[in-house]
Amino acid sequence: MNDVVPLPVLLPLFGCGAALMFSRRPRVQRAITVSVLVAVVAIASMLLVAADRHGPQVAWLGSWPRPLGLALVADRVSALMLLVSAIVTLAVLVYSLAQGGASEDDESTPVSIYHPTFMVLVAGVSNAFLAGDLFNLFVSFEMLLFASYVxxxxxxxxxxxxxGTIYVVINMVSSALFLIxxxxxYAATGSLNFxxxxxxxxxxxxxxxxxLQLLLLTVFAIKAAVFPLSFWLPDSYPTAPAPVxxxxxxxxxxxxVYAIxxxxxxxxxxxxxxxxxxxTAFATMLxxxxxxxxxxxxxxxxxFTLVSHIGYMILGIALGSAEGLAGAxxxxxxxxxxxxxxFLVVGLIEYRTGTTSLLRLGGLAKTAPFIAILFFIPAMNLAGIPPLSGYLGKIGLLQAAVADGSTTxxxxxxxxxxxxxxxxxxMAKAWALxxxxxxxxxxxxxxALNEAAAEHDEPSLRHITKRAVEKNASEADRVMPTDVALAAGATEGDEEVDDLYDKPLHAREGATPRTLMWPTxxxxxxxxxxxxxxxxxxxxxxRASVDMKARTPYVNAVLGDDR
Amino acid sequence: MSANLTLIITAASLIGVSVYLLLERSLTRVLVGLLMLGNGVNLLFMVAAGPSGHPPVAGKVSAEDMTDPLPQALVLTAIVIALGTTAFALAMAYRSWQLNGHDDVQDDVEDAAIRRRALRDEASDSYDLTTGGPDDDDSAPEEKA
Structure with a gap:
């Protein structure tokens, strides 16, 4: 079983190479990437079963003598993360097949680049979960970050x-910090193996x-978007295509979070x-x-809810008890x-209506009931309505916190x-609107908002509504006006805009393609x-958190009993 | 273990200069800052490697006289990664120049909106979505202004 541990990293990398080779033949490319991810899901579930039954699975790469070289370790936590991430990436990849084909975002999706890059991202994520030493963790961060830049x-x-500029600069700085x-x-201990x-x-x-602990925590907190190191996230994520x-x-x-x-x-x-x-968990949440x-x-x-809910996981980790870790x-x-x-459902909404602005959307429950159901269930889940998994996760964390008993x-x-x-x-606001x-x-x-904005001479509000309208109206011209241009030309084209408001919102009539619907x-x-x-x-x-607390299963599996 | 002071001072000044450059607006300068930061960090690895010694080639010298080869391997990896990222950031700076005529790192949309309000001395109103417009108490700060 130990021999398959590197496969979740290797397969996507091979998939990337193969996808690049067939960059002119999209069908072959898609077949390759999808089958690679299916294989990763299968391997990850095998690893999870093996790690649960027989303890951590370890692969030493490069046949160096034992404590040297690179170790890839799949214990219960990392195998579980690996499995979930593989399933999620598979769904997203299938979802994006349709998006590329249906030319939702032509401006933005050169498919021949998308697929190989996505494979590198998957390889980076898998490697980060499996990494058995700090430097390998650094390299996997770089892999997934580089893919994410693209x-x-x-x-x-x-x-x-x-x-992207802000995102890249922030991450380059955090990588430099990681290296420090x-x-x-290394200077303090002479080793990097966990x-x-x-x-x-x-x-x-x-x-x-x-x-050392503070240095590492700072680095990982930037990656995990923990307050106060989270400000880059809400600005950079929303501009990318929906599946990304x-x-x-x-x-x-x-x-x-896993690294923390x-x-x-x-x-x-x-x-x-x-x-x-x-x-910090408290501040992140609120x-x-x-x-x-x-x-x-x-x-x-x-x-923003993403940033907020990172706080829950940090809460569980900070408590440090077995229950807290299990909950996290x-x-x-x-x-x-x-x-x-x-985010996939929001992609569906955007596909259907051409906008994601709550000021503009309306009536979707009637016009797109299935999308409404698809939004409602995870939204309630996120908010923690029983009996969904969000509720169970939160209960686990709260029980661990109560068991801790301190005032904090x-x-x-x-x-x-x-x-x-x-x-x-x-979530209720989004649903209602x-x-x-x-x-x-x-x-x-x-x-009304537009008029009020004109009265108050409020470019930012006009910006929002106008952008939503323009985006809906013209498929061709989607370049977002810069703030300067907008402030200067705030008054022009009012009649045009007013006309646009009267147009129905549906950029696309008819059913949303099944290839978008069924992965979601x-x-x-x-x-x-x-x-x-x-x-x-x-x-x-x-069981995983008991192992994590004990530490010996991990250490013994990696270093062997013959230390 | 005694550390090499020259290396530490050089690394510290490189990193110090890079922090100054990172605070600039132009992406090109930020990029130069990032390069210097990377170089400074790589020097820190040389510090971490401990005392200098002979090249770590097996068979030439005894293991005790060798310098620690692992940090050098790490630095090589770091250099390669930095090369890739730098190339990407350069491409972005160029694209930004193509689109805007400059390569300034721009503000968060939200921050820019908040600053505009601040300039006009307006309170931040979250729009009252139910009535369909900025709410009525919005006029109070305007009177003050």
Missing amino acids: LLTLGGTESRIRA AIAAV AQLSERLGDLPDGVALT TAVFAGLLTKVG LRTQTLLFPDSPLSNLLLW VGILGAVAQSDVKRMLS TLYVVHHITIQTVL AYVLVGGAVVTSLLTLYA AFWRSEEQAREMSK TALVAFSIALTVVAGPLFGLTE
């Missing part, structure tokens, strides 16, 4: 370049260990920083969700699925409940299935 700026439109952390760890580090870091002087945003939102931040989980449990188990982490409540664009709103792991699994599926933990319980409530508010009200109401409101439906079904199997799943995460 995917985020696909097509090189103005808004994407603007958002790695150099410091298993060896877990034995050696304990012997360091407290100050040195604390410095979906896979970013589902996976990239969770890789950061590993560092906190394996490397620094007697963490003196749990209070700091608890408070600041994120308050940002979400204030948004008028569904994509931006979801990006379960929440990661739940959140990867839900956040991805929500109780404050966090309060914060988590308030966040959950505000999530429900944000986009789905429940009639189209006439929506049209009236955008008109399948993923919604998967999220419901998570609820159904929550008992065994919780059992699995509990």
Whole structure:
């Protein structure tokens, strides 16, 4: 079983090469990438079963003598993450097949580049989950980040370049920080292997260990978008094409969370920083969700809820108890699925209506009832309505916090409940505006908003409504006006815009293609299935967290018993 | 272990300069900053490698006299990755120049909107979505202005 551990990394990389070779033959390319991901799903489930039954699966690469060289490790947590991420990426890939073909985003989806890059992203994510040493983790971060740079700026439109610039610079700086952390760890311990580090870091002087821990936490907190290092996220994600945003939102931040989980449990188990982490979790939850409540664009709103719910996972990790870790792991699994599926549904809405602005959308419950159902279930799940998996994950975390019993933990319980409530508010607002009200109401409101904006001479509001209208109206000219141009030309073209408001919203009549619908439906079904199997799943995460707390299964599996 | 002070000072000044450059608006300058940051960090790996020694070629010198080869391997990887990212960032700077005539790193849309309000001394109103317009108490800050 140990020999298949590298396959989730190798297969997508081979798939990338093969896809590049067939870049002129889209059908072959798609067949390759989809079958590669199906294989990864199969391998990941095999690994999960093996890791659960026989303990961590380890592959040493390059046949170096044991403590040297690279180790890939699949224990329960990483195998579980691997499986969920493989399923989610498969769904997103199938979803994007239709998007590329149906020319939803012609400006932006050169398919021949999309597929190979997506494969590199998958390889990077798998490698990050399997990495058994810090430098390999760094390399996998770079792999997935590089793929994400390309995917985020696909097509090189103005808004994407603007958002992409910030994203790339932030991530390059965080990579440099990661390298500094790695150099410091190596200088202090002479090793980068997680298993060896877990034995050696304990012997360091407290100050040195604390410095290393803070360095690593800062790096991973940037990747995971933990407040106050989260400000890059809500600005950069929404500009990308829907499937790209979906896979970013589902996976990239969770890789950061997973890295924090590993560092906190394996490397620094007697963490003196749990209070700091608890408070950052608190701030992440509340600041994120308050940002979400204030948004008028569904994509931006979801990006803010993404930041907010990272707080829950950090809460579980910060508690550090077996229950807390189990809850955090379960929440990661739940959140990867839900956040991805929500962004996919938003992609459906955008496909159907040409806009994601809540000021403009309306009447979707009547015109697109199936999309409404697909939105409603994960939205309620995100907000934590029983009996869905979001509720179970939150209950697990809250119980762990109550069991902890400290005042801070109780404050966090309060914060988590308030966040959950505000999530429900944000989701209900989106539901009421986009789905429940009639189209006439929506049209009236955008008109009224436009007039009010003209009265107040408020370019930003005009910006929002006008952009939504323009996007709906003209398929060809989608370049977003810059702020400067908008401020200068705010008054021109009013009549035009007013006419546009009277047009019906549907950019596309008729049914949304099945190839877009069924991956989304399948993923919604998967999220419901998570609820159904929550008992065994919780059992699995509990066993995983007991192992994480004990540390010996991991260390023994990696270094062997003959140390 | 005694560390090489020259390396540390060089790395520190490179990183210091890079932080200054990172705070610039122009993407090209930011990029130069990132390059210097990368170089500074790579020097830190040389510090982490410990005392200098003979080249780590098996059979030429005894293992005790060799310098630690692993940080060098890490630095090589880091250099390759930095090369790729730099090329990508350059392409982005060029594309930004094509589109806008400059390569300035631009503001978050939201931040820009907030700043415009601040310039006009307006309170931030989250739009009252139910009545269909900025709510009525919006006029209060305007009177003040």
